[in-house]
Amino acid sequence: MTLELFLQHLTNGISLGSLYALIAIGYTMVYGILRLINFAHGDLIMVAAYIAFYGVGIFALPWYLSFFIAVLLSMTLGIITEKAAYKPLRNSPRITILISAIGVSFLLQNLGIVLFGGRPKAFQVPEIFAKVYNFGGVNIVGVTFFIPVITVILLILLVYLINFTKAGMAMRAVAKDYDTSSLMGIDVNRIISLTFGVGSALAAVGGIMWSLKFPQLIPTMGLMPGLKCFIAAVVGGIGNVTGAVVGGFLLGLGEILLVAFFPDLSGYRDAFSFILLIIILLVKPTGIMGEKIAEKV
């Protein structure tokens, strides 16, 4: 393998990895606070992509406006999901709330089939993302370059939000101890909504960039990325934002490089992340950066 080819694969891996990282953050934030795998998170990717598609295709909006509206609407949908399907079950056994999440995901997918149709649609990629740039022999499509850049910008904003604002402090408090933080005067419901909002917005951005990279829309398109990003969150240590980013890059790079070095195994590309998940869970169940939680009897 020549150096150019390797760099080509590397940039692909980095851009896929940053997509995974972006979506994984949503999982990890929600899990940190509610101890819930939000199975519907992946389907927000699909919703955002379709809204962006219709914004450009039917309402003839400029792409940036359409993308912005898509992020806003998916954020609202994420918050509504929490209020409708998870909040009433907050004191139920965790298995019940998990099944509720599966139900929401099932509903969104099938609603997608009814509203958008089951046939794949081609996403219109704006000029700026489709152009091919050449960096010293390595050809990079615009979107491959923009994805990591946007991810880094969003990550900086997120780190600022979590570590240096009052709302972020409240989020950390709720994640640490739900009951005590409500006693300390934190409006827990508002913080949970905020968490869902931020997570869903990141998933929506991820979803739009996903469809820029793989411009084909189907109602079940959120399934695989959703699962893989959840795996990324677990691998990095669920509940830990840095861990989610590390896990996302590990997964993205691993997947691309596996196919690059062993083309025979390309059929097993999707299995890679699951095998990685199982190994991590068996060796270090708290993930790479996760803290060890003492079990209470």
Added chain:
Amino acid sequence: MKKKTITSLLIILAVIICLIIAQRTLDSFSLRILNLSGVYIIFAVSMNLINGFTGQLTLGHAGFIAVGAYTYSLLIMDSDLKQMNFFLKPLISPLDTLQLGFFPAMIIAGLLAALTGFLVGAPALRLRGDYLAIATLGFGEIIRIIFTNTQSITNGSLGLKGIPKPDNFFFIKMDNSLMWWIWVAAIITVVFHLLLIDSSYGRAFKAIREDEKAAQAMGVSLFKHKVMAMVISSFFAGIGGALLASLIGTIDPLMFRFTLTYNILLIVVIGGMGSTSGATISAIVVTVLMEALRFLDQGFLGLPELPGLRMVVFAILLLIVVLFYPKGIMGNEELTWSKLRRLFGKPFAAKEVNR
């Protein structure tokens, strides 16, 4: 004989009489739905054992069903049929000429699925809660991906076509022998699970569900019982998979995506986690509803054709059950005579009070 045993035998007899009437009167479409509900009873009751009774949320059922379906199909097809199916890459050596009867093929399908259940369960059941759910989901997907890629064993994504139906029921030639196989298997599955839950093993399973720590303190081996529940559950899933393959006649890896697991989970949740009779009732209700609601997809009340609306209804149904009736039809109790009496026959209940 105890009174309970006699009533149970009477119920089984009643079911068999109903089946005889059904196969004489129903058309082939209704019979197919009847058979499908039998297969779904097997799926739901077996999934309920690990998810409902033992309280370990595992989402790998579709994988075990796939193992059962493929094993059965490869064992029952004759070599000509196999050659017709495997036109891209020939089937590997011992399998291409091997052919077994229906019963041994089905049992081997179950055993191989049970072995898979053990291989998956032994490492995965060390995990708990959502980690377990996601790990088993992963294993189920890996099984499917392996089946898609091992072209010379499973024919890859092309799938297997023309899987023959059995023409006899324990060497008795019959018209609808498949229906008898399916329903006898379903009855055996239900009876087996009822007896199992009543045994000391069943009590251990329930103890693990209620409180793992307390169960362990009382001397219940967590690992042994969890793996046992998983192995039994996947054995019946494999049997169900074999019957499904025989009923549908065509299988391909895409059939066994985790959507199938979700469908079975829907049945289990509606029936009530931890109730064999609930799972049985709900399997029949949901399978019949899935067909009965087909008119929703084809446009009704002047609405245009909306393919997929049926599944939206089911998703909403699942959410309503989870949010408002978390116990499902039966909760974690079984259907008993005294409960039926309380429900329908007020006079009986009054008499009992007087006595």
